[in-house]
Amino acid sequence: MLNPADEGFLASLPEELLRPVRPADLEEPRGRWRGQGAAVAVPRSTAEVSQLMRACAAARVGIVPLGGGTGLVGGQVMPDGPLPLILSFERMTAIRAIHPQENVIVAEAGAILTDLHAAAGAVDRMFPLTLASQGSARIGGNLATNAGGVNVLRYGNARDLCLGVEAVLADGTVFHGLKRLRKDNTGYDLRHLLIGAEGTLGLITAASLKLFPRTAVTGAALFVVPDPQAALALLSLTESQLPGMVSGFELIHRQGLDFLAETMPDLRQPFAEAPEWCVLIDIGLPAALDATEALMALYEAAGDLVLDGVIAQSETQRLEFWTLRETIPEANRRIGSISSHDIALPLSAIPVFLAEAAPALARLGDFRINCFGHLGDGNLHYNVFPAKGRKRAEYDSLRDAVKTCIHDLVDGFDGSVSAEHGIGRLKVKDLETYGDPVKLTAMRAIKTALDPLGILNPGAVLRA
Template structure:
């Protein structure tokens, strides 16, 4: 092992290898559920250095845990407790390499922070539409590795849809250069799709060609009270029928979310009194003038008989509305431990899912309270369960709660992971809810790319 570490240090600069106590921040996941230990942390500055590190690991049989911003919500970037794995951090490969406004593309390194990518696109009068709460800390490689989503998926799609090409270092140390900025390329298998969503189990993404869009000049935002989720789905269809794909975001927020925000984030504006049972946050975007688009949204909501709708009259009010939505995870963190679920079901099935799952949880756990919110427009809900005990001891109930939630998800033809990945948290559930043939194919793909089984062991698939 000393030979490996000495050789590793020779491949990178003096800041490129961390050992001992300096590795601690890289071994604890964001939710503080998984505490691991690392042989070392490698921090390369280029694709060539990544390739050299991986080739060395393959030679010595050292497991590799790729890591971006360490914002995984499923333990997907945390090493195990053995202390034998190398954490491969892409944090220093954080450059915006090229912005091509004519082709509506940009090339970035995998360690680039999402907010910096968005800013570089805006500077060229373009939009990179991926958006979620961790945009100031998450990195593009991790977003690609989990096929991250966010609030704009309804209009623009997940990271898979926002990516045209990749560069990937394979577990052998070979570099596959698929950095093609083409929207039409039918020359064989689309290899990049294997790596998007693979959570670092097949290789390490080092660079990406991302898809850009014209920068919208008009925005309209409204917070609309609705009676129930069925009314929210009906409202979504009505707004889409009236304005088409200008519906950029359509977020569902339950009354318990507003109550939790008032308790834990009292400095935020709280526009409803009394609180509605449910509300949706609607945002439209387009070219042209924001006032005209806001007037159009007002007309649409009036035509759809939305009696309790608050329209943002300026960008500040719009930000206030979005602050409520974006602070729900923080309010939950302050409240204490909850059992979290990132699930999706067909949009039309959301009302039935919420009703049936809520009833089953109430029967099994009389003290259960549910914080339900999320991206109703694309069928993705964050469905989180609190109980009286809000400490880590609550996790003892997690298997029973998960059985109820995931059984309801499966009944409604949904997915147990919509945008956060599988990681360590859900790999046994993946084996339960994907059919045997699918799992066999996944294992076969893993063996082809990673025959030595060194890439992010203990994640996604059961060994």
């Protein structure tokens, strides 16, 4: 690839489609890398994305797509190599159409997730993709990474919420796949190929997305459980008693609550003393049902599976429970992890994995472990921190060993080392280590077919 700054490439582009690079364009939330870029392209339409892509292909200039910049695996920053052109979707934020009777909304890639929520709410519908970063995350990036979030148990990942996409391919051609169909068996599904590809096969410029009727009644409870095995049994009981009505089922360890108390002492917690394990259950019911009664009936049916609990008495209290859960990652950031892991496991393997992981890490050193996440869909965030009173820098020599220890265990249980964050640049080596060889061969063949010059997000997902 050429360096656009050296080759005079930028001078050939329309001035109104460019702006200077800002520090925020080169940052990622965890501070693992600092990116680089010759300039930032800010197209206003799919036609302008196509124009920019054709120019990049002709000059063999790499292009790095930028949504809200909230990704946690470095897919939005390119730290080395020839300077790329950063393509930001900050101007492409329109809600193109909304069809309440079809339960469909059509939005451009730069639409912020909370704006989608608001647009859906204005027509008495909901768009269920919900993330801690939803105030800045853009839907194009959510689709590019197949984002998960807290409602996957009920509504699925971003992939499951998308009916069609419009995208620009590496040569500048436009894929007009922005259909609103629930059924369309006309050959290979390019939509699903582009979703989760992290901008390495084409750039999603717009999407048609599923809406749902707004939940009439919501409720939440924090239940203390003896251990992860009991949490798993409680999940099964909850889904049996409230079939199709469980929106979230989150596992929380005491360490996460202790980190909140340590870093944000003013944040109110529901228990006087943090329990070893608890679960946050979120439900949505038809208007005829009462959430408090439903959760109380669940508590009574649970028997020894639940040791204690708090049931939200209002929507405000329900949101307080969720604020507690969604603030744990910020507390983690303030403490500073040695190694963070976004993993998925078969549900029945989770208690065994947790029982084996802590002793395996103890053989490497003295750590604090904060395990929390979406138990309902098998996605855990298993994060390892320095022992109390010790600095993260003291563990630099152990960082790789810690990650290998956890990922080897996950792989041994037929799990995934990337559940919802994607591969980006952080996990390219992990994909090579744990990925199926046939899958990797097929992925490289697809990459070569759709991006023969290797200009789309070079170094992300597959080694450049």
